[in-house]
Amino acid sequence: MRNREILIEVRNLKKYFKVGPKTYLKAVDDVNFEIYKGETLGLVGESGCGKTTCGRTIMGLYEATSGSVIYDATTDISKLRKDEKKKFARKAQIIFQDPYASLNPRMTVGDIIGEGIDIHNLYSGEERMNKIYEVIELVGLNKEHVSRFPHEFSGGQRQRIGIARALAVEPQFIVCDEPISALDVSIQAQIVNLLIKLQNELGLTYLFIAHDLSMVKHISDRVGVMYLGNMVELTDSKELYNNPLHPYTQALLSAIPIPDPKVAKEKERIHLEGEIPSPINPKPGCRFASRCQYSQERCKKEMPQLKEVKEGHFVACHLVKS
Ligand SMILES: Nc1ncnc2c1ncn2[C@@H]1O[C@H](COP(=O)(O)OP(=O)(O)O)[C@@H](O)[C@H]1O
Ligand code: SF4
Numbered sequence: 137m138r139n140r141e142i143l144i145e146v147r148n149l150k151k152y153f154k155v156g157p158k159t160y161l162k163a164v165d166d167v168n169f170e171i172y173k174g175e176t177l178g179l180v181g182e183s184g185c186g187k188t189t190c191g192r193t194i195m196g197l198y199e200a201t202s203g204s205v206i207y208d209a210t211t212d213i214s215k216l217r218k219d220e221k222k223k224f225a226r227k228a229q230i231i232f233q234d235p236y237a238s239l240n241p242r243m244t245v246g247d248i249i250g251e252g253i254d255i256h257n258l259y260s261g262e263e264r265m266n267k268i269y270e271v272i273e274l275v276g277l278n279k280e281h282v283s284r285f286p287h288e289f290s291g292g293q294r295q296r297i298g299i300a301r302a303l304a305v306e307p308q309f310i311v312c313d314e315p316i317s318a319l320d321v322s323i324q325a326q327i328v329n330l331l332i333k334l335q336n337e338l339g340l341t342y343l344f345i346a347h348d349l350s351m352v353k354h355i356s357d358r359v360g361v362m363y364l365g366n367m368v369e370l371t372d373s374k375e376l377y378n379n380p381l382h383p384y385t386q387a388l389l390s391a392i393p394i395p396d397p398k399v400a401k402e403k404e405r406i407h408l409e410g411e412i413p414s415p416i417n418p419k420p421g422c423r424f425a426s427r428c429q430y431s432q433e434r435c436k437k438e439m440p441q442l443k444e445v446k447e448g449h450f451v452a453c454h455l456v457k458s
């Protein structure tokens with residue numbers, strides 16, 4: 137049974153970027169959700185819909201425009217002072233899409249992993265080295281690797297180094313920002329399985345970001361679907377795949393290739409027309425209206441709110457009733 141204790145509560149979170157005089161890019165626009173202790177919450181949506189911004193704002197790396205992010209029922213991350221921010225940074229870590237770009241090429245693997253330990257004054261001397269060895273072995277590499285440089289490793293191994301770096305400061309929560317998107321398909325499952333193993337062993341909580349629903353399926357307990365700065369659907373992973381209710385989720389799911397040609401033939405494919413619109417000064421009403429085959433007059437005027445339409449299943453669409 138999943139532990140239903142809340143680790144992170146996100147309320148009315150907005151992150152706008154000022155991109156010109158009186159012009160705001162609404163990267164995250166009023167999202168509400170929680171992340172339970174020990175779960176993996178998948179976050180999906182097309183490139184540019186605000187996933188990374190959402191993850192970074194939750195971690196306190198971006199200052200929220202408004203709203204709150206309550207951590208462990210006590211800390212409002214959006215209101216931390218500088219010294220408190222540093223302390224909090226240890227609890228929440230991030231793993232990036234491109235491990236190579238995020239690893240300093242002039243540092244040895246040992247120094248890369250040790251950096252966070254030093255910043256937070258966790259261990260020194262032998263204890264520090266033992267911690268580095270411990271995490272490098274946890275991610276499936278070995279002690280000899282600590283004196284080598286990032287370019288000596290394959291893409292999958294580099295992602296393991298990125299994971300080891302995050303683990304070194306003993307976090308509770310990790311934002312995995314498209315950690316498998318840049319990897320070969322054959323390596324993707326290995327990294328996902330490693331993350332699952334680490335979660336079970338260390339009791340970690342993940343926000344797992346991907347642009348493709350098929351990538352989050354295996355790892356997520358629940359999945360949230362974002363569209364242009366909004367959360368449009370959020371529910372248990374199984375429920376989302378078996379019973380998608382938002383027209384955008386339905387379109388995303390119909391785009392996933394089905395291995396069995398007989399099933400694929402019977403499945404109706406919904407094509408998403410056009411590009412995702414601009415998040416700069418977006419039009420009122422439902423953000424998906426310009427691409428939605430069910431769009432009505434009301435949709436263009438009134439923004440649908442995320443509502444619980446059945447237990448644990450949240451949807452933001454005027455047509456979906458509880
Ligand atoms: N620092 C920034 N300044 C201005 N705009 C940004 C910044 N970071 C992201 N954006 C914009 O915010 C929107 C959401 O970006 P992002 O969160 O990276 O989306 P995703 O991770 O889903 O691809 C995009 O339109 C992007 O161009
Ligand atoms: S609110 Fe209207 S435009 Fe938006 S997803 Fe629902 S039917 Fe489509």
Ligand SMILES: [Mg+2]
Nearest residue numbers: 187188189313
């Ligand atoms: Mg991103």
